[in-house]
Amino acid sequence: MILVLAGTSDARELALRIKAAGYDLLTTVVTESAAKSMEEAGLPVQVGRLTAEDIRRLIEAKGVQAVVDASHPYAEEASKNAMAGASEAGVPYIRYERESLASPGHDKITVVEDYVQAAEVAAQKRGVIMLTTGSKTLKIFTDRLLGLPDTTLVARMLPRVDNMQKCEELGIEQKNIVAMQGPFSKELNKALYSHYGVTLMITKESGRAGAFDEKVEAALEMGIETIVIARPQIEYGTAFSDFDGVIGQLRELAAPAVG
Template sequence: MILMLCGTGDARKLAVFLIGRGLPLTASVVTASAAERLEEAGISTRTGRLDREAMIALLQQEGYRAVVDASHPFALEAHANAMQAAAALGLPYFRYERPGLAFDKHPRLIKVHSYEEAALAAKRIKGSVMLTTGGKTLEIFAEQLLGDPEIRLTVRLLPCLENMEKCSRLGIEQRNVIALQGPFSREMNEALFRHYGTQVMITKESGAEGSVEQKLQAALDMGLYVILIVRPQLHCAGKGKIFDSFAGLAQAVGAELAADCGRKNETAEKREG
């Protein structure tokens, strides 16, 4: 059995793909709504955050034989917890990484490596800034951009109560809050940029499946500055492996589980002998 961390839309597709290949799994998700979408596809789920110790306990109690990490590319804590838990038990760790985006150099494309760098870059450019990186790191941008008379900060994020309360607490006016559930088409992105008079757009390099490409290309074609937070590089050690294709990951997981089953049978035969 596989424990699979799911945190994106393509993670659901991967889970369905693995089950279709005869690889049994349980999907671990944070929210009840994510669990509901997976269960609609016939996938067994468990809900709630897991730190390293909780994941080790779960892996042991349920007898999982492998960990597949398909959480969000920027979920660094989740990646670390999964890798460390798998390593602690000697289990194989398989990470699915969305294919990256390849963009030629563009005079209005600014690549940075952290949220702090992104906020400072926007502060230098000024103008109407649309933030599309979600609510988790909203404080970083509010600290740098709110209160500057030459900057209008609009934020586009999920319409959940936590995000709305955070916007209110940080002093982001309702007229500057775009509470919508994606993904968004190119036409939708263009309409929002025009409506808010956007001059600078901040986004993350989540990968091709995260609808970032449409958003980024639409912004550049409209003459906006785009501040792109580059996806952090994940390095695996020990039994960890990274894949950017469903087929490659499925083949590797299947081979590892088959080998594990073979080792168990061999051990059982020796005991009987």
């Protein structure tokens, strides 16, 4: 049995590859929508956030031979819990992370270390700011940007009830919420930037599968300044940015299921 921390489209494809290689597996995701995607692909799934202790117990209960962490590049807590849980249970940990795309060198791009720095830089620049970093860190930006003169914050996020409730609680007006499921094409990004009159876009360096290229290229072609939040710097140990590397490592660690 292989435990796969999933939730992204490339994580789902990796899980399918692991299954095709002959391994029994269990995927874990955080949201019901991600679970539905796994179920539709014929993958067993468990829903809910997991602590390190949760992961250790799951490993022991299911007889897990290895943990494959294919969580989002910015799911820092999930990765740390997976590493700790695997270590406590004494099983190998393998990290899969979509290949990083170096931010194109351009005078319109500012690369920052974290969300707080992104919000502080945005507060200096002001204007119509489109935030494409999700709801989890939304408060960091609303605390620093809402109420500033000559500043409008447009939040783009998944169309979920809890996200809309969070926007309301933090003071983002409905007219400034873009509730859509990505990934977005470059053309759609341009249309949204144009519709809202965006002068500054904030994004994470989420990789090609996260449509990073399309967001940034659209902004640059329209002369829109962009703040890119760099990925967390974590020492994963055994890590791969390709599916074959993960499968090859698994073959060294665990035999496929019989039958």
